[in-house]
Amino acid sequence: MKPKYLIIISFDAVSSHDIEKLKELDNFKYLIDNGSLLTNVESVYPTLTYPAHATIMTGMYPKNHGIINNTLNKFSDVNPNWYWYRKYIKTNTLYDLASEKGLTTAALLWPVTGRSKINYNLTEIFAPKPWQNQIVMSALSGSVKYQLDLNKRFGHLRNGLSQPALDNFVHESVKYTISKYKPNLLLIHYTDVDTNRHNHGYDSKEANDALLRHNERLGEIIKTLKENSIFEDSTIVALGDHSALDGEYLIRLNSLFRENGLLKVNDNGIIKSYKAVAKTCDGSSYIYLKDKNDTETYNKVHDILEKLIDNPNSPIEFILNSKEAEDFGADPNCTFMVEANLNYYFVDEAIGDIVEKIKEDEIGKVSHRTKATHGYHPKKANYTTFFIACGKGIKKGVKIDGGSLINHGPTLAKLLGVNLGNTDGVAEDTLLDL
Incomplete structure (x- = not known):
């Protein structure tokens, strides 16, 4: 019944x-x-x-x-x-x-x-x-x-x-x-x-x-x-x-892209123009190109990400291309999707260190940050x-x-x-x- x-x-x-x-x-x-x-x-x-x-x-x-x-x-x-x-x-x-x-x-x-x-x-x-x-x-x-x-x-x-x-x-x-x-x-x-x-x-x-x-x-x-x-x-x-998973470190992909000439910001760190931009999902991040057919930018972004992931202490676990992201049910319009390693998550800020350990205030709270988050790959x-x-x-x-x-x-x-x-x-x- x-x-x-x-x-x-x-x-x-x-x-x-x-x-x-x-x-x-x-x-x-x-x-x-x-x-x-x-x-x-x-x-x-x-x-x-x-x-x-x-x-x-x-x-x-x-x-x-x-x-x-x-x-x-x-x-x-x-x-x-x-x-x-x-x-x-x-x-x-x-x-x-x-x-x-x-x-x-x-x-x-x-x-x-x-x-x-x-x-x-x-x-x-x-x-x-x-x-x-x-x-x-x-x-x-x-x-x-x-x-x-x-x-x-x-x-x-x-x-x-x-x-x-x-x-x-x-x-x-x-x-x-x-x-x-x-x-x-x-x-x-x-x-x-x-x-x-x-x-x-x-x-x-x-x-x-x-x-x-x-x-x-x-x-x-x-x-x-x-x-x-x-x-x-x-x-x-x-x-x-x-x-949810605990995290101690944040990742600023847009700051990395800014340093490599892929996006521009104003004095307040607000993105004014971009060839490539990251969009956080917390434990993962989409990456979009302004022009999907821009092969030069595509290759440059891919190389930047590969260098980051090759680091022994890489904050990134893996990189997906658009088709691979779509196969997992995510946005087919992204160019890449990147997954954070355990203890890391993404923010959209374009100013600051690429990787930063979050800081607590005097009462143990994280100012404008999070101690545990989600958005990671569901098979973690x-x-x-x-x-x-x-x-x-x-x-x-x-x-x-x-x-x-x-x-x-x-x-x-x-x-x-x-x-x-x-x-x-x-x-x-x-x-x-x-």
């Missing part, structure tokens, strides 16, 4: 490595014991939040759904806009098909849903420019009355993007949304663990405390479903989008995520070691009774009892 209510909860940056911890937490343990579990789920390349969440909604690789990075390719923009809007996705989405079927849909900070047809939509959108207003941007990209209502009721819990305040705001909004609207498809994105891993490191106390808070949030969602008499007709899916060791499903339409006791993020979309579509069409992934029928 298909569920009447499908609740999909994304616990950003929670990984397969966390499963042993989750098994000790009562609410996650309940889902695992009474449902099905996939461990070592391989994410997509690059392993970033926006490409991954678009994959979950479409069953497609980034090269096919169009969300090839978190942020847009605006090379002269220090803080470019993100892929916030539904228009950037080139294929069917789960939430569109649910709406077409007449189902009620709701989303809370689920990436790449701005200006979509979701009925109740609190969009994930930032105000990266000084002249931009967060409230106005949110209102124009989501459900205006719904968002104003949530902010009036729970806005006092919020403190910008800081955690756990942001997830506390989202969480109270989730419980209210379930009680008032009872959506057939509910998408929830919690970022508490991700933020604390960035700020404090993968296995930090702060990140582990965030896991405990996630367990409490999960328990309260279960309680809210029961209080509204819809738990028995519901399926809860708890999943991760990617893992100990770098997978998870998928748990429990409730109507899900078998009990299925445990599978191995999976792929591209399979989530087709699996969730079967639970909803919709068809995503031709996808890169296939449904995990072993988990389903429909």
Whole structure:
């Protein structure tokens, strides 16, 4: 039997490595014991939040759904806009098909849903420019009355993007949304663990405390479903989008290109022109040529990268050409894609040392840097995520070691009774009892 209510909860940056911890937490343990579990789920390349969440909604690789990075390719923009809007996705989405079927849909900070047809939509959108207003941007990209209502009721819990305040705001909004609207498809994105891993490191106390808070949030969602008499007709899916890896060194490819005459910057380090430019995905980086047919620049960039990788202490693990990057599901329009070695990640700055060890301030925080990050190749060791499903339409006791993020979309579509069409992934029928 298909569920009447499908609740999909994304616990950003929670990984397969966390499963042993989750098994000790009562609410996650309940889902695992009474449902099905996939461990070592391989994410997509690059392993970033926006490409991954678009994959979950479409069953497609980034090269096919169009969300090839978190942020847009605006090379002269220090803080470019993100892929916030539904228009950037080139294929069917789960939430569109649910709406077409007449189902009620709701989303809370689920990436790449701005200006979509979701009925109740609190969009994930930032105000990266000084002249931009967060409230106005949110209102124009989501459900205006719904968002104003949530902010009036729970806005006092919020403190910008800081955690756990942001997830506390989202969480109270989730419980209210379930009680008032009872959506057939509910998408929830919690970022508490991700933020604390960035700020404090993968296995930090702060990140582990965030896991405990996630367990409490999960328990309260279960309680809210029961209080509204819809738990028995519901399926809860708890999943991760990617893992994270600690890093101590940053890499400035654009500074390397500047030194080799491949790009020019102004006095503030802003890129004014380029023959070749790097675009960070954190653990990996795209490289684009201004002119794809510029053979001289292509060869020069290739030689520069080869010299860098030949260094015994190279910060780069490997280099992919455009076709090789596309074969792994990444942007086919890039000229190269480079992968950072363990303990390294990329930034887009065009001024500064090529490789620099990040520095902590007096209280142990990394100023404008990150202690753990993602975006690496999905086949990196100990770098997978998870998928748990429990409730109507899900078998009990299925445990599978191995999976792929591209399979989530087709699996969730079967639970909803919709068809995503031709996808890169296939449904995990072993988990389903429909």
